[in-house]
Amino acid sequence: MKLNSIDQVLQNAAQAFEIYKRVDAKVRSKILRTIADEIDATADALVVTATQESNLQEARIKGEIGRTTGQLRSFANLLDDGQWVQATIDVGDENRKPLPKPDLRKMNFPIGPIVVFGASNFPLAFSTAGGDTASALAAGCTVIVKSHPAHPRTSILVANAIAKSIATTNMPTNVFQHIEDSSIEVGQQLVAHPLTKGVAFTGSFQGGKSLFDLAAKRKEPIPVFAEMGSINPVVVLPSAVKENKLLPETLAASVLQGVGQFCTNPGLLITVACEGIDDFVATLASTIAKSTPAKMLHSGIASHYHKGKSHLLAQAGVTTLATVEEVDIETTGAPALAVVSADHFIQNPTLSEEVFGPFSLVVKCANATEVLQVIQSLPGQLTASLFGSSLDVESHHALVDALHQRCGRLIFNGVPTGVEVCKAMHHGGPFPATTDARFTSVGNDAIYRFVRPISFQNAPAAILPAELKDENPLNILRCVNNQWTTEKIVITKG
Amino acid sequence: MKLNSIDQVLQNAAQAFEIYKRVDAKVRSKILRTIADEIDATADALVVTATQESNLQEARIKGEIGRTTGQLRSFANLLDDGQWVQATIDVGDENRKPLPKPDLRKMNFPIGPIVVFGASNFPLAFSTAGGDTASALAAGCTVIVKSHPAHPRTSILVANAIAKSIATTNMPTNVFQHIEDSSIEVGQQLVAHPLTKGVAFTGSFQGGKSLFDLAAKRKEPIPVFAEMGSINPVVVLPSAVKENKLLPETLAASVLQGVGQFCTNPGLLITVACEGIDDFVATLASTIAKSTPAKMLHSGIASHYHKGKSHLLAQAGVTTLATVEEVDIETTGAPALAVVSADHFIQNPTLSEEVFGPFSLVVKCANATEVLQVIQSLPGQLTASLFGSSLDVESHHALVDALHQRCGRLIFNGVPTGVEVCKAMHHGGPFPATTDARFTSVGNDAIYRFVRPISFQNAPAAILPAELKDENPLNILRCVNNQWTTEKIVITKG
Known part of the structure; x- marks a missing residue:
């Protein structure tokens, strides 16, 4: 794959992001559930292909399929619940002295196209539709997966399931793109491209650290979430x-x-x-x-x-x-x-x-x-x-x-192997275990890797996302004037 | 200041951290309130000194003193409330099939010694006891402030107020250290030292970016929160x-x-x-x-x-x-x-x-x-x-x-100048405005720059911090089994 086609991939991802970032959380939730259903429907073929490609046993692959679909559905539940955006509102006060108090409303927004590197040791749960892809899609980011050369056919089967799900929900094709290329150079070009806004990687220290260094040296540095290993x-x-x-x-x-x-x-x-x-x-x-x-x-x-x-x-x-x-x-x-x-x-x-x-x-x-x-x-x-x-x-x-x-x-009194997928899990440790100990790659909090907060000040009601509107139409838990509540905001004009 | 004394400063900070990270949030809250009180008590001298050193008007300096003490008290309130640690609990289930479900409990913990660079344009609110210091101390980190050469005497007055407050609360002296040195080299040595775990900076693009690059090249890269400017x-x-x-x-x-x-x-x-x-x-x-x-x-x-x-x-x-x-x-x-x-x-x-x-x-x-x-x-x-x-x-x-x-x-319909200090404020934009758009340097959420989550799995009750205990002794809002609640956890043994 040449540089001009990598450029095209990122242009595609950025264009799709302009649409995808705007859709209701419900649509994103539906995509994730549809992907899970499609993977379930492809399970038999996946077991055959993934066991052949990875030398992993059938029971393990079946377990991984369950984990993969479980993660996708868990992020869908998170989106349906809505609290994850951490909507925070400080209501303004025009009569405050000496200066009026502005109305400020903040929540998390997706950061843009994310490059995901499939992991060799989890051909499903940490690969094409694994936790990185699921959390990035949940956040509202578009995703480019570079498939792992150790399980290319498994990756294609999953990529097809994702593509089908995106089509079913009438989202742009390029919300998800799949790159079948085993070269290190293509990975580097993906990370270096100015339109890439974040990277998720699971693999060796050498691999993860080199991507981290590359991202830090960009004109605009971007976050790299590399999980690189540990002796536990x-x-x-x-x-x-x-x-x-x-x-x-x-x-x-x-x-x-x-x-x-x-x-x-x-x-x-x-x-x-x-x-x-x-x-x-x-x-x-x-x-x-x-x-x-x-x-x-x-x-x-x-x-x-x-x-x-x-x-x-x-x-x-x-x-x-x-x-x-x-x-x-x-x-x-x-x-x-x-x-x-x-x-x-x-x-x-x-x-x-x-x-x-x-x-x-x-x-x-x-x-x-x-x-x-x-x-x-x-x-x-x-x-x-x-x-x-x-x-x-x-x-x-x-x-x-x-x-x-x-x-x-x-x-x-427990062994380290076996990583429970839940909100209280933290799968991310101090360097060199990962490049960013503040974020987890397992569990629903993995979504926070791919968002940033933005505040609206004195925004007209029509501009505000549903999560920040007075009426709280999604009935989500929000922090209003420093109190967490699901109540709507009633503003009495003085 | 020579390298061996910088080394001593960091050794001091790391030793004090071992004690300070363990103290109750109430003690940290008391320190912050005491600092605010001490600054109030020093206000007259601060106005004289800061107006002389900065050419800023008396009204502005008085306003900044109010903002500085307001920030300190706001973080104290945050600690008293306790929800900020984002305590997240997924209760275990020994009877789950095929495998028992482990008990997982996660919250935010301080990351270690933080180096804060005072800003020239806010001799109080973004300097010695400004938002960076207040949020780092609130998080449970120890702090090393490199004073800004444009207002050295103001910085010393504030540093003395902090030192007095730390002594009053019987905390180790080195919870806070103040370095009066205007050289760039000392700043670089502070950032490069292996015991430094995070950096906060407000200033020029050249200054912030060079610290960011230095931190990324360390053997163990650390986060740098540099706010570097903007044309708004x-x-x-x-x-x-x-x-x-x-x-x-x-x-x-x-x-x-x-x-x-x-x-x-x-x-x-x-x-x-x-x-x-x-x-x-x-x-x-x-x-x-x-x-x-x-x-x-x-x-x-x-x-x-x-x-x-x-x-x-x-x-x-x-x-x-x-x-x-x-x-x-x-x-x-x-x-x-x-x-x-x-x-x-x-x-x-x-x-x-x-x-x-x-x-x-x-x-x-x-x-x-x-x-x-x-x-x-x-x-x-x-x-x-x-x-x-x-x-x-x-x-x-x-x-x-x-x-x-x-x-x-x-x-x-508002000008950008005037940054309201509140939870819904986000003061941090995409590069090159800051080095990390995910975090704010103004408002209570600034505390999240200096923490990382750690999970406890199947921990004995005595080991768990109060925030994660079944009884919820601090009566804080927690996410238990995916529901936010202040209820205690009642575990019925099967």
Whole structure:
């Protein structure tokens, strides 16, 4: 795809935005529900195609289809509810002294065409009609998806479902555009184009950071929401070793789940010396050693995993605890577990880099002070987990606090894999986990990535959007004169 | 100030943050109220010092003191109300199939030490204890203010009031630190330091953009909220020329107010050919021509104004309509008005650059189409204004829309100067007006610049902040299971 056609794509997106940004939230909600219905109708074909392209199991793909349609319908519900625009009104007062008080009314508006990069590890839920596309369309933005080269046919099936839905609702075709091109250059051109107003990306640190840098250097810098990976530290306190006998198997299952190909994979297990800890680690190791290597998403991921794993296992002080023989070096990712001392871990930043796949590193700490030092050496993370009794957790406030400061989601007695899609979810942690810890890519609050507030001052009633009108015709919750209410505004003229 | 002492400043700020981030919102609210009281108690000295240092009039400084204390108390009220943390709870369900539903609870937390750059044009309201400091302290962040070299003694008086207030409330001294240093290098070192987590700046495009670039290039990029200037286009429709006979004087007053030293100064007046337009512009010009030059904030600003004005008046097609003779070239800023055709304006981007001072450029358009083209040629703006009857405004939807897309606040039949401090205010426009159009620097929502959400998953009750506890002890409005409510959560165990 050449520059002039990229230019055409953005011109199309900008023109469609002029229409799409104006339509009622109800229309956007209908589009999202229609896309969900179309994906449901395409489910059989999607299962066949996505399992072929991604090496993921049928159950997983079915689950992802459910998650994808669930997200679309959840954003549709959000639009129907209407509160999300955060309508805020301070009613004017012409009689205020010394100066009249202006009437100010503010709400969120869409920012413009958004470029979405499909993710390899979620061919549906984080790809063509995934959370990024759903939230951007919900916000009123037009979307350009660059399909991931690892699942091009899946992407086309979904893109067709979206296109059909947009046609059904009589919206301009270019509300959504799909680019089938695997080159890095096309991605760069999309981000660099002046009409692009935002970017969503899920993938590697190298990929995400380069888009972030590119966007910051534009004449007009734009936001890039890149979710780039994490090692998701898990701290196991002595009470958990004593009381949670199934914990080694639970942790092993989380490490192995989906061939470890999750951004929330627990890549770091921090233990503290206590009775039973050696058995605990031994059980963990033997569980992982008993596992069977499975095919990874594609050969590039497998190759990257092998290199990363070897590199990490070769670091000073690292001892391998469990390995599994590779079945097919071209495609499979054999799990592994290793162990290192707190000292070695703290001194070597390489040990806190993500190895994307079924790998985890145990850091053996002598005491809680060492655990704290290990945590303090960590960069930003999507999640952090703490296993232990309530009493144990409460008595380690410094550990809780250090984890809290470095993550977007703090989990107690639970593994990091499995990201619940709901409003209270925050899937976004401090850099380098993401490029913007203030925003989530999962759950309904993901919509806030693609809007900005604009205030109207003393606007004629006819100009105001329904959300800001005195009558509150949509009956939404609004903040009026600093009070949240669904009441209409009755202005008594003095 | 050397690098090792900058390092000490940030170490201090980070240590104080560990304590300050944990204190009850009530303590933060008390600090803000105490600062406001201390500033009130220092008002007489502030008026003397600030008028001397800034050349601003006594009434203006008194007004700014009121605004500054009003902002501090407004953030205190916000903290007392508590809803601002956006507590969001999705209650777990252990019995959900196929997987238990985790309990997720999310709210906003402070991000860490914030560097605030004082603004020259608001020695109080946008400086040492101004909106940036007030909102950062309200959020729970510690603050480092680099005082503006144009009003060092005013800054020290205010810094002392803050220090006294922090001592009164038994908080660590380093919750607030004041740096008296006018060098650019110190500012750069503060922004570059790894412990700095955010930056607020009000000033020139060059200054703001260089801090933005520096922050983006850090190993860990951090947000920079720079408000950098704007020409605040004002569109005058034919009905306004016909019906609003005082409009030329109103616009002239807005151009001249405070020697034009406002970020919301109307630097661009867009007119459309109609009956009476020549008289309208002539009255505007004669009003400005009759004005008296006043001292600007400091000689650097005056010199910059003279250069900028001369450069703009020398551009092709620009005709001077009104000039005033300079009283003292070293200190005063003589007002001026010029006119240019739509064609010349559109072809020359120099004409849309800000001239900071009492200057405005009239763009004469032949018709509404030309007005639209002029607007479409503009970069992002803090504000945009439209004068005209409701009927006239409603019949020019494309103009309204084009202005809306380029600004943070859209004003009808009002001048852009005068920024109401309230929740519905949005003071932040698309680049290059600011570096982040999603956030406001005026009004209570300015607090959102300095926080990020963090989710707790299945946290023991004792770990949860009061805002997220079942009992809702602070009785705040929360979003529980997608419904906004102040009710407590009653969990029935199955």
